[in-house]
Amino acid sequence: MDSHGRDEQRLVWAVTGTDIGPLMLAATGEGLVNVVFHASDAVRLRALERLAVRLGREPVEDPDAPLLAEAVRQVRSYLAGERRAFDLPLDWSLISGFNRQVLRALASGVPYGTVVGYGALAGRVGQPGGAQAVGAAMGANPLPVVVPCHRVVESGGGIGGFGGGLETKRKLLALEGVLPEPLF
Structure with a gap:
């Protein structure tokens, strides 16, 4: 070789x-x-x-x-706030099936500075009513930040869960201008 x-x-x-x-x-x-x-x-x-x-x-x-x-x-x-999109080849081999489908839809369809609800993302992949399954897919995301699971929020206005912790999710959403900067 x-x-x-x-x-x-x-x-x-x-x-x-x-x-x-x-x-x-x-x-x-x-x-x-x-x-x-x-x-x-x-x-x-x-x-x-x-x-x-x-x-x-x-x-x-x-x-x-x-x-x-x-x-x-x-x-x-x-x-650092200098880049809004990633231009990297991704290896999706750690995730498959529905989870991969949801994460690909997220990566291609939810740009910087925007958010999507768990249920709305489920609808985008043809699974209306699949909000909990989308939540599980976000929790299984092997490529957080680059595949922006921090942009998936609750429809009622809550920010939802996050594998990196809620403080990290708040910081990422604040960086993108979706939330105000945390006061402390």
Whole structure:
């Protein structure tokens, strides 16, 4: 196998510090495959073990891998308020079925600075009444921030849940101008 073939098989990761805490990003030769919030050592180790099991290869720390370095750059630029959309190849292999369908609809149809209700997103994928299933899909999102599950809110005005914690969701929505900046 040539070196290019090995690059396609690699699973690389890096941790980057951000205003919402350390984020771990992981990529395959196909694209960004995982973003993990609050990437302390313990959280990072669990995430890397899950990735190894799910993808069948050992993750390697390589912040200089081109696709990963670009993903880190774009995420940091977004969090600095300098980028409104991501231009990255995504590897959807950690999610399938309805969850993948919902997350793809979210990624392509809910732009920066807008929100959608859980029920409305369910309707967009042909599952009216599937608000709870959409909530489960958001909780299973392997690519938060880049696939913007923070933009999915309750129809009654509540912000709903968030795998990265409600404070993080509020910060992301404030960054996009959807909510006022938190006072403290």
